[in-house]
Amino acid sequence: MKKVLCFFYIVYSFLKIYIYGAFALLRQILQAHKKEEQRLHTGYVAIVTGGSAGIGFEVSRGLVSKNVHVVIGSRCIEEGKKAVSKIREEYPNAKVDWLHIDLTSLKSVREFTDSFLAMGLPLNILINNAGIMFAPYQETDDGLEEHFQVNYLSHFYLTLLLLDVLKKTGTDNAYSRIINVSSVVHKLGNLDIDRLCSRYENSWEYSPHAAYSDSKLAITVSSFMLGRKLNDENCKVTANVLHPGVVRTSLYRHVHRSIKWFLDVVAILLYKTPEMAADTVLYLALSPNVEGDTGSYYDNCVKNKPHDSAHNRLLQEQLWHRSCEIIEHLTENELKHK
Numbered sequence: 001m002k003k004v005l006c007f008f009y010i011v012y013s014f015l016k017i018y019i020y021g022a023f024a025l026l027r028q029i030l031q032a033h034k035k036e037e038q039r040l041h042t043g044y045v046a047i048v049t050g051g052s053a054g055i056g057f058e059v060s061r062g063l064v065s066k067n068v069h070v071v072i073g074s075r076c077i078e079e080g081k082k083a084v085s086k087i088r089e090e091y092p093n094a095k096v097d098w099l100h101i102d103l104t105s106l107k108s109v110r111e112f113t114d115s116f117l118a119m120g121l122p123l124n125i126l127i128n129n130a131g132i133m134f135a136p137y138q139e140t141d142d143g144l145e146e147h148f149q150v151n152y153l154s155h156f157y158l159t160l161l162l163l164d165v166l167k168k169t170g171t172d173n174a175y176s177r178i179i180n181v182s183s184v185v186h187k188l189g190n191l192d193i194d195r196l197c198s199r200y201e202n203s204w205e206y207s208p209h210a211a212y213s214d215s216k217l218a219i220t221v222s223s224f225m226l227g228r229k230l231n232d233e234n235c236k237v238t239a240n241v242l243h244p245g246v247v248r249t250s251l252y253r254h255v256h257r258s259i260k261w262f263l264d265v266v267a268i269l270l271y272k273t274p275e276m277a278a279d280t281v282l283y284l285a286l287s288p289n290v291e292g293d294t295g296s297y298y299d300n301c302v303k304n305k306p307h308d309s310a311h312n313r314l315l316q317e318q319l320w321h322r323s324c325e326i327i328e329h330l331t332e333n334e335l336k337h338k
């Protein structure tokens with residue numbers, strides 16, 4: 001009986017995300033793509049996770065074009081070096097560096113932070129962009145479900161570790177900015193605080209589609225909580241979250257082959273390019289129009305309505321405290337910002 005229920009749950013999650021995605025794509029097609037030209041931000045420093053490929057690379061490239069010193073964080077050394085080289089070819093005077101970060105390991109997140117802080121740089125912009133989508137069940141180095149840790153928890157930890165330098169850098173006229181890349185499918189997610197660390201004994205119990213949307217909901221809910229905390233503390237730091245659009249990237253590599261061929265054709269014809277998807281990220285990172293705005297959800301460079309649970313203060317606090325508990329247990333270190 002359990003297998004039957006799991007089968008229907010997996011099929012339901014699969015159909016739900018693609019049907020909802022089709023409506024999101026239709027809305028995207030009917031909307032005019034918005035892009036705002038930004039001024040130079042000489043002297044600014046930004047971190048971009050997953051900045052060596054896809055949307056992240058275009059974000060890194062866009063920041064460099066505005067004289068921002070970009071520190072790319074990604075897992076693959078060769079891909080990272082290639083991204084830096086490509087940016088420097090286009091912008092010979094670019095300030096761009098690469099540091100290793102493996103989001104399947106909280107230890108690696110700490111090492112990345114230590115390496116960045118050792119550079120002695122300020123930090124004006126933190127862009128938590130890296131992620132995975134629809135990957136088969138796998139546990140991370142820390143024993144957690146991969147979507148949950150890579151998309152959400154490791155970025156949550158990274159943000160807490162960098163909060164001090166972000167606060168130190170922010171000023172009355174130029175707040176530091178935290179930008180979290182979520183997805184419109186966060187509206188399909190469900191957060192069961194008691195099961196955040198649940199493991200699956202059998203692969204047939206697991207839905208990668210549900211895991212993805214749940215991780216994106218966690219990003220959105222925690223972003224609203226962080227924005228509220230920073231505002232209450234009167235910090236010169238803002239935190240916002242966004243949907244980059246339905247985008248043609250390598251994230252679709254885990255899509256089942258029965259539908260992947262069709263999505264590949266649709267992607268070429270209708271999806272946003274990574275360069276277009278980067279525009280909302282760059283808008284939140286650089287635009288004077290969002291100076292001081294915090295705890296908001298954006299889509300196509302416009303403030304939008306997230307899932308109702310993003311505003312649920314009890315859920316925000318439960319997720320925040322449970323996330324801190326998990327990190328403290330796994331790292332055996334007490335977090336400063338809780």
